[in-house]
Amino acid sequence: MFFAILLWITAFAVAAGFFVKRWWFPPPxxxxxxxxxxxxxxxxxxxGIIFLAVQLALGFVIFRYRDRGQRATFSTGSxxxxxxxxxxxxxxxxxxxxxxxxLWSAVHFTSMQSSDLKIETAGKQFAWSFRYPGPDGKFGxxxxxxxxxxxxxxxxxxxxxxxxxxxxxxxxxRIPAGRPVQLLLHSHDVLHNFxxxxxxxxxxxxxxxxxxxxxxxxxxxxxxxxxSELCGLGxxxxxxxxxxxxxxxxxxxxxxxxxxxx
Amino acid sequence: xxxxxxxxxxxxHKTIGIQYFVLALTAALLGTALSVLMRLHLTYPExxxxxxxxxxxxxxxxxxMTPELYxxxxxxxxxxxxxxxxxxVPQGGFGNFxxxxxxxxxxxxxPRINMLSFWATALAFLxxxxxxxxxxxxxxxxxxxxxPLSAVGSIAGPGMGKGMTLWVVSIALFCAAxxxxxxxxxxxxLEMRTRGMSLFRMPLTCWAWLVTALISLFAFAVLFAAGIxxxxxxxxxxxxxxxxxLVINDRILDRKGGSPLLWQHLFWFFGHPxxxxxxxxxxxxxxxxxxxxxxxxxxGYRAMVWAMLAIGFLGFLVxxxxxxxxxxxxxxxxxxxxxxxxxxxPSAVKTFNWLGTILGGRLHLETAMLWALAFVSVFVTGGLSxxxxxxxxxxxxxxxxxxxxxxxxxxxxxxxxxxxxxGTFYWWPKMTGRMLSETLGRVHFxxxxxxxxxxxxxxxxxxxxxxxxxxxxxxxFEFLKDVQGLHKFxxxxxxxxxxxxxxxxxxxxxxxxxxxxxxxxxxxxTTLEWLPPSHQPHIVVRGAYDYSVPGARRDFLMxxxxxxx
Numbered sequence: 078m079f080f081a082i083l084l085w086i087t088a089f090a091v092a093a094g095f096f097v098k099r100w101w102f103p104p105p106x107x108x109x110x111x112x113x114x115x116x117x118x119x120x121x122x123x124x125g126i127i128f129l130a131v132q133l134a135l136g137f138v139i140f141r142y143r144d145r146g147q148r149a150t151f152s153t154g155s156x157x158x159x160x161x162x163x164x165x166x167x168x169x170x171x172x173x174x175x176x177x178x179x180l181w182s183a184v185h186f187t188s189m190q191s192s193d194l195k196i197e198t199a200g201k202q203f204a205w206s207f208r209y210p211g212p213d214g215k216f217g218x219x220x221x222x223x224x225x226x227x228x229x230x231x232x233x234x235x236x237x238x239x240x241x242x243x244x245x246x247x248x249x250x251r252i253p254a255g256r257p258v259q260l261l262l263h264s265h266d267v268l269h270n271f272x273x274x275x276x277x278x279x280x281x282x283x284x285x286x287x288x289x290x291x292x293x294x295x296x297x298x299x300x301x302x303x304x305s306e307l308c309g310l311g312x313x314x315x316x317x318x319x320x321x322x323x324x325x326x327x328x329x330x331x332x333x334x335x336x337x338x339x
Numbered sequence: 340x341x342x343x344x345x346x347x348x349x350x351x352h353k354t355i356g357i358q359y360f361v362l363a364l365t366a367a368l369l370g371t372a373l374s375v376l377m378r379l380h381l382t383y384p385e386x387x388x389x390x391x392x393x394x395x396x397x398x399x400x401x402x403x404m405t406p407e408l409y410x411x412x413x414x415x416x417x418x419x420x421x422x423x424x425x426x427x428v429p430q431g432g433f434g435n436f437x438x439x440x441x442x443x444x445x446x447x448x449x450p451r452i453n454m455l456s457f458w459a460t461a462l463a464f465l466x467x468x469x470x471x472x473x474x475x476x477x478x479x480x481x482x483x484x485x486x487p488l489s490a491v492g493s494i495a496g497p498g499m500g501k502g503m504t505l506w507v508v509s510i511a512l513f514c515a516a517x518x519x520x521x522x523x524x525x526x527x528x529l530e531m532r533t534r535g536m537s538l539f540r541m542p543l544t545c546w547a548w549l550v551t552a553l554i555s556l557f558a559f560a561v562l563f564a565a566g567i568x569x570x571x572x573x574x575x576x577x578x579x580x581x582x583x584x585l586v587i588n589d590r591i592l593d594r595k596g597g598s599p600l601l602w603q604h605l606f607w608f609f610g611h612p613x614x615x616x617x618x619x620x621x622x623x624x625x626x627x628x629x630x631x632x633x634x635x636x637x638x639g640y641r642a643m644v645w646a647m648l649a650i651g652f653l654g655f656l657v658x659x660x661x662x663x664x665x666x667x668x669x670x671x672x673x674x675x676x677x678x679x680x681x682x683x684x685p686s687a688v689k690t691f692n693w694l695g696t697i698l699g700g701r702l703h704l705e706t707a708m709l710w711a712l713a714f715v716s717v718f719v720t721g722g723l724s725x726x727x728x729x730x731x732x733x734x735x736x737x738x739x740x741x742x743x744x745x746x747x748x749x750x751x752x753x754x755x756x757x758x759x760x761x762g763t764f765y766w767w768p769k770m771t772g773r774m775l776s777e778t779l780g781r782v783h784f785x786x787x788x789x790x791x792x793x794x795x796x797x798x799x800x801x802x803x804x805x806x807x808x809x810x811x812x813x814x815x816f817e818f819l820k821d822v823q824g825l826h827k828f829x830x831x832x833x834x835x836x837x838x839x840x841x842x843x844x845x846x847x848x849x850x851x852x853x854x855x856x857x858x859x860x861x862x863x864x865t866t867l868e869w870l871p872p873s874h875q876p877h878i879v880v881r882g883a884y885d886y887s888v889p890g891a892r893r894d895f896l897m898x899x900x901x902x903x904x
Contacts, residue, residue, distance in 0.1 A: 080712065090792075117727070124723045274818065
């Protein structure tokens with residue numbers, strides 16, 4: 078009986094923890110992030126109802142049928158009940174997939190536009206670098222043998238490549254607000270992961286692969302980029318910032334950077 | 340029989356079962372101790388802690404843990420708990436001891452292979468632990484050992500040289516041992532059942548061991564192969580998992596043509612079924628314990644069997660949900676998502692039938708029963724967060740956060756451990772002839788039950804904030820300042836929960852010397868292991884859960900009782 082009461086208290090305490098939202102998501106900065114929040118809220122409500130219903134039922138059965146000298150009823154099951162339950166849960170769970178696949182598709186299956194701003198995003202133990210194609214709109218070639226962080230060449234761009242001469246390399250990610258941006262994710266060494274909480278987006282960087290990730294931020298500000306795939310002993314300090322600028326300000330910044338390169 | 344052949348190199352299934360149990364108990368204590376040290380460092384990263392310095396004079400010089408030491412403890416904690424505790428006790432421990440007894444066989448089908456399997460497991464454990472003391476220490480790649488980090492040797496960090504090699508060798512040995520065990524279990528169950536013990540009269544524990552053995556056979560074979568490939572990449576210069584153009588620690592590697600994702604596919608093709616290897620035997624134990632202590636048959640016995648078979652089968656089709664954000668095709672993510680949530684259906688059937696089993700019963704709330712009931716509670720809690728994580732759109736935020744850490748600790752760690760404890764309290768009288776203390780058992784139970792909720796639910800909140808897992812320090816990020824209080828709370832709850840486990844160990848030792856003597860069948864259960872030892876084969880005439888049968892002379896009928904009137 079004591080356990081039944083404890084179970085109820087625990088169930089309510091857990092539910093309360095999710096309800097008070099003392100520790101919660103940061104405010105969203107994109108339409109995707111807002112859609113994510115509503116999807117999670119729907120999951121939380123449905124999951125919360127099932128959670129409370131089952132835990133309370135479990136506690137109730139323990140309380141109601143505790144040994145008081147009564148005789149146990151003899152029952153070996155009910156095929157009808159099993160079938161009803163299987164159908165209900167199947168509908169519920171598959172409904173969850175159906176409800177959430179749109180959000181996934183919106184991130185991954187929206188065709189990339191050639192007008193999107195492209196930014197190469199590279200990870201290595203334990204730092205981020207970003208490369209903009211410069212005024213010519215083209216990324217130059219790279220060669221791993223030429224990588225030299227101290228000389229400001231984290232991507233290994235050769236001196237004699239015309240397309241690469243005006244490329245801009247930075248250690249913070251600046252993007253214009255309200256415009257779609259394509260990040261081309263690369264890793265030089267091991268797995269890393271690009272994670273910005275406010276965008277509600279996460280994607281691994283895999284050496285040997287170029288993984289495109291389309292993002293759009295609508296609110297200006299500075300947001301932390303955290304590596305979220307174990308990459309070695311400095312994993313916890315692999316940090317950079319996403320700086321979302323007003324579009325005009327961004328254009329001016331990019332033009333100025335390009336000029337400096339020429 | 341010499342001491343050596345009776346207690347050490349024994350081919351007797353009961354002795355081997357106890358050996359597995361003791362090995363796993365040792366591993367569990369070590370794994371728990373590691374987690375306590377990790378929590379201590381996470382909560383007080385700057386503090387000079389004398390204990391750290393005593394244990395690791397170099398890696399914790401001055402009493403402050405280095406990041407690599409933290410990550411190596413994390414790697415070892417995960418590996419020890421998953422392989423040497425959760426995979427070992429439910430199948431190797433309880434399975435070896437009780438399967439032959441429950442189906443009326445004299446021993447396992449291949450006693451020598453059984454012995455070999457145990458000693459290979461023990462050797463694997465020693466090899467793993469030796470990683471602590473070699474140059475560079477234990478590996479830091481996590482229990483999933485993703486390449487390139489795990490495949491390139493010591494340039495990837497301390498512990499990634501010799502320590503990592505020992506890890507791979509240990510896992511390969513463990514795979515070989517598990518494969519031997521799986522063949523033994525399958526053969527024993529299919530060939531050695533006593534007269535009248537048809538498959539559908541078997542206790543659900545036997546069904547669970549059968550399905551687990553089938554899963555093990557396919558899963559460990561794949562992990563074994565993957566381990567060999569990783570070893571070749573490390574030691575022979577192959578490039579199964581390494582693409583061209585890697586620059587690690589300013590060195591250009593001369594490898595080309597491999598794929599880091601290949602390892603993830605192979606690993607999780609094992610790794611997800613592994614979750615069910617850990618939990619299915621527990622489901623069998625819980626089904627039995629709920630029935631015995633409710634004095635009611637298992638509700639929907641056949642549905643329970645089919646649900647286990649469905650879980651075993653579907654378990655092989657969902658590995659991609661660990662890889663939603665890995666760079667795998669986003670189309671396959673949707674397919675894996677459907678299959679993942681589909682596995683929720685047989686899981687819900689089981690939960691429903693457990694409730695159906697106790698509904699209308701006469702519940703004896705002994706400690707074994709409390710653990711089984713608590714199993715149902717945590718299984719539901721951990722399952723529901725799994726529904727969220729099974730959706731790629733939500734995983735896109737939660738992947739590799741503490742939300743996942745909380746989820747899998749509850750569903751895989753805590754649920755499996757609760758079922759192991761239910762099994763321990765239920766079967767201890769048979770294993771030792773003595774009862775465990777109910778008073779100590781209850782105190783241990785209540786504190787642990789509250790403790791695990793206090794430890795692992797707040798981890799979900801940290802995950803919602805976005806807290807990445809596998810960080811040795813939360814000081815580098817502005818947004819992690821907010822979760823430090825939460826982590827402090829978790830650490831205190833973890834200390835309390837870990838400390839109260841000593842009460843359990845004390846209970847075990849106390850019972851061996853002072854525990855009340857148990858009769859042949861202290862719980863009035865129906866299955867054959869509770870019959871007094873006999874040299875005549877038992878003849879089974881009924882199913883495993885005939886409790887409170889109307890018209891019977893008492894509220895249970897043993898499987899070999901022909902007439903209950």
